[in-house]
Amino acid sequence: MRVTQLSSQSFIFPSPELALREPNGLLALGGDLTAPRLLAAYQRGIFPWFNPGEMILWWSPDPRAVLFPEDLHISRSMRRFIRHCPYRFTLNHAFADVISACATERDEGTWIGRDVQQAYCQLHALGHAHSLEVWLENELVGGLYGVAVGAVFCGESMFSRADNASKSALMVFCHHFTQHGGELIDCQVLNAHTASLGAVEIPRNFFLQQLSQLQFSPLPAECWLPQSLNFSSAMQ
Template identity: 65%
Template structure:
């Protein structure tokens, strides 16, 4: 197994099965963040992740972290909080502001560079990338964004500025996505936060099988139309 250098003149990717074991799932480097290449990557179970100043790195980890929407873990404390939630949640109202929120500097840095922001804004404009926004009155306090692949949603990043705001985004989205026929949310690599919310690890082979099946399942044409998903005042 070796790291593959991508060409700027072709959007083809090597097989995800050829990804390096260590670091977990590193498959290729180079290329660009054009919409065509990004969509090809997601269709093959591959995603970009790299540090500012480094070449673009492409990954397909094994195991893969996923969340079945109906398996979202709603803790007692979160259930109480949501019952009296101060938040409202919308879909595709403020994609630019959500990705900028996810890109804000954190103690561990961020991979969402201006180049990445522009690339995902283009995907959003083309109808492939979507955002979930959490508001407290008129203030954006949390959210998440990702790429749709039929009945599978590839989650990219989330942010939280107030208590439980990112959890609220995922909770409300899981319920809405399942109602629309959504089957699976890709969380990429498991961490303590996503594990506490119900995410599990499956093999790369299983993930790719789910992806091949689910990206062929169309959701309602109105699924991604901007709308209010949850209103704390109602």
Template identity: 55%
Template sequence: MLPWLPARPVRFPPTESALHDPDGLLAAGGALTPDWLLAAYRRGIFPWFSDDQPILWWSPDPRMVLFPDEIRIRRSLAKRLRNGGFRVTRDQCFAAVIAACAETRAEGTWITPPMQAAYRRLHDLGHAHSVEVWRGEHLVGGLYGVALGRAFFGESMFSRESDASKVALVHLARHLADQGGGLIDCQMHTAHLASLGARDIARRTFIDYLDQYAALPADPWPLAPSFRCHPGGPERE
């Protein structure tokens, strides 16, 4: 039977107890408050559920990760990085990025209004971050996730132009590499992420990496200027 977590205390079952589920379903219940979310990520757990479900917590085995120095930049992407005319920023337009990630998923979304509110709260507290890709003043791609030390837990990304989300991921990988390493958690296997250099590792190995990287100091992400963001671009206040 799937464990049900009360709202208090913040306590997860051991991740090994998810072994019976091929996708790593661990528990249901709890809350989407910062203390629950941060405790989850530190243990290699993340929330993923739809509108008609309770909060569901997952810890897949194997786990797909991308090490910054292993990102694969093919010739066409390298050309886009050099000549694509994109401008890349960090933490300038978090709310617009998460809203765009929710809107542009044709198969439906787990990024429901309560999830968006929870991650905006994490962003306000300095734990959730975004990378934005601009064409002029228009937001055309990006990604968001949670950072603990030098571990970045990717949640979702979007593109409104070809390769825009890949540009955001390359920027994130280079940001971590400039700090001396780390890892990007990609959660579950996809062929798209594998083509960019992500690979599967055992859950136990992933948690060992978290013990190493989440405790390391990291350069602070830039404080966002006073922007009033919308999908078409930012407006300075």
């Protein structure tokens, strides 16, 4: 089976069912990172992932890693940390800083090059990409970002520069997301960190079915307004 070369004149993607088994999920190459193409991809369960300076690769792996927010795992040690959490949390206050931090906090390298950062900042400006920030006093010490597709949040990356910063970010985000009708977080590919937080693998077909239904359930506008978030309420 061949990988599809995308046309520069069209935002049409091949069916995810045509993705390769090895490497798992590779579906297409080429195209660009314009907002219309990125949105078309996410609405079809497809995401970009490639090395900086190389051709854009588009993926839809099977199985798919997801987190049902109500199944978020909070460890015993994390519960102890929660009692004296020193952080404050904001939503959509520093998107560019979060994605930049996600790019630099990777010892093994990153796929989040300057072109990717610019593309997602454009999605953020259009109201489709969002960030949650973790602050220790006035220093950004953690956060996450991703793309909202109706009641699905496609998580892209997170970072942590202080104890439990990314874990607490996800906890606060899950609470806020579900309080406004969010139902599913796409984690793309399972790893040890996301698995420890409660992410599981589901068949791609099932994920695509969920996405096709939930993308037509947009969350209320106030969900994504820049705001401060209450950590204590997330723990109730």
